[in-house]
Structure formats: C-alpha cells, structure tokens
Amino acid sequence: MRGWPWIVGGGALAYALARRSSRRGAVFAGALPGRWVWPVPRWNDRAPAISDGFDSPRAGYPRHGGVDIMYPRASSDPFKAGTPNASKVFVMPDGISALAAADGVVRSAAVTPQGHAVVIDHVRGELATFYTHMERLSVKPGDTVRAGQPIGTIGASPLDKEHLKHLHFEIWLGGPSGRIDPAPIMRGWETVPSTTMVARNGGFLYRPVGAANEPYPEWVRALRGKAGVYVIRDTTSREIVYVGSSTTQLYDTLTRHFQTWRRWKGFWRGQYGEGHDPGLTYPRHRVEVAVRVTSPNQALDEEMRLIRKLKPRDNLTGVPALEEAPF
C-alpha cells in the first residue's frame, strides 16, 4: 500500500486519521480530506441510517463489501415490509437521489447486473467511493461532482429476490480490493436535505419546502409577486392534497398553507382577498410542492383544470360542485 499524504498524525490538519488493523486489513476511524456527506439525503426530517453493515455475512453471497443505507422506519410510514420500499425496520421511498459523498471526478457510471453503479475518484488512484443498486444515473464518466450532488436515483439490485430499494455504498483505498468499513468514518459526516428534484410527475417537479422554522427554499421565495398555480402532495403517500392559485401573490398564498397556527379552515372565511378559501394547512416537512408560474389571466383556469385532472383530496371538501364554480 502506498503512503497516504493526507493521513497525518496530530492536530495540524483536521482530518487526522487513526489507523488500526483488523482481520480484513486497515480500518480507519476519523475523517477523510475535504467535505463529506452521507450519500443519501435526509428525507423530510429523517436522517438516513446503515441498514446492513460492512462485512456482514449473507447466505449465497460474498461477505458485504460496503454498507447499505435506508431510513429508519417511523410508525406513520405506509410502506409494508416485504415490498420494494420497506423491510420491518427500514424504508426507502421511490425517487430518492444518491449523492456524491465528496467532491471528485466520476471514474465510471454504468449499468451492471446489480443495478446502475458509479465510482467517484476523490484522490486519484488512492481514494474512491462506489455506489450501486441505482435505477437511474444523472452523471457520466469524466463529470466533476461536488459533495451532495445527486448522481442517480436509488433503486434495488435486480439480483435481489426481494427488490428492496437501498443504496449500497463503499469506500475504496485504491481499488475495490482496498475496501474499508465506511461506518466509523461516516459518523462524522453531515446529512444534507434533499433540496433537488424528488420526482417528476405529470410534468410537475415536486420539491420539499423545508421544515417548520426553516427559511423557505430559494425557489419558493422567488414566487413573491408572481401569478400561477401550486400543487401540494403528501410526500409519503404521494396523494395530491391541494391545488391552489394566485393571480398576484403566489408566495403568500402558498406559504399560508404552512402556517400551522391557522390550522382550522374557518379562519380564512371572509379574510381572503382573492375570494376563495386557501384551504387547510399542512406540516411543511410532510409535503412536497410543485409550482407553475403563469400569467395572472391564466392562473384560475389552470387551477380549475388541475383540480379536475388531479382530484386533490382537500379541494373536494367544502368546494362547490365544479360546474358551479364562479370562474
């Protein structure tokens, strides 16, 4: 094994690595050079976790060369164990991005029998990461990537009978034979929110809007003074819960749905300038929003078209029959 110029002892550099030996060779506990993030984003407010560890024995397979990453199950999760989205204790929703764990250059991005796979070089020839079981890739060989950049969409291994979705992740010192256990190193890594596309659906881009008390994402703030329509859906069940519009104040109209101190619908009666009830409020971290900016003239027509098409759960309660709608 060659020397690692970035492995230093003592405090001069923050990424000092403690190194000890194990049955499988070098084990590192500490940090690697540069900014490192978990290769799976937070899902709403939920951090990813290791669902199967390095070196774990599995019937019919070689010992595990990396870690598998999913989300710890919450009691409200709708996913049934044994489906592609869940085991008894972990879940993986559809459409979650795999992220580059650190800055680097894509060495390979290819379809393999175990799913779409990516290798990223971080210190060329010396330090790389490997990601597999993706169902789509968003990078190609030679691409420069930044820590936290989406590289593909998490899927399942086609060779896995259960088709359980998860990201398989490895850290290589040199090549694949230099695999080390990522778990102790990952303890020091940050998790990042999934601020990028969650899924495309019907031409709409649904994105998370952050959690309570967080500033709204830039794309939401950019709606100030705009006209258009918005679609709110439940992140977990993907049910469309509400469609609304504004002819002048898309930002204010949309964000009122997340003002949870006004959670009862009657509050809005008689207080809303545009003549219709903006509906219920929703916990920000449980929903995703798609927006289409339109001209002021088009906003109401587009809203009615989408209500007919998408049949949002909460528009249908307390709204007059569509034929009687005053626009």
Ligand SMILES: [Zn+2]
């Ligand atoms: Zn695995």
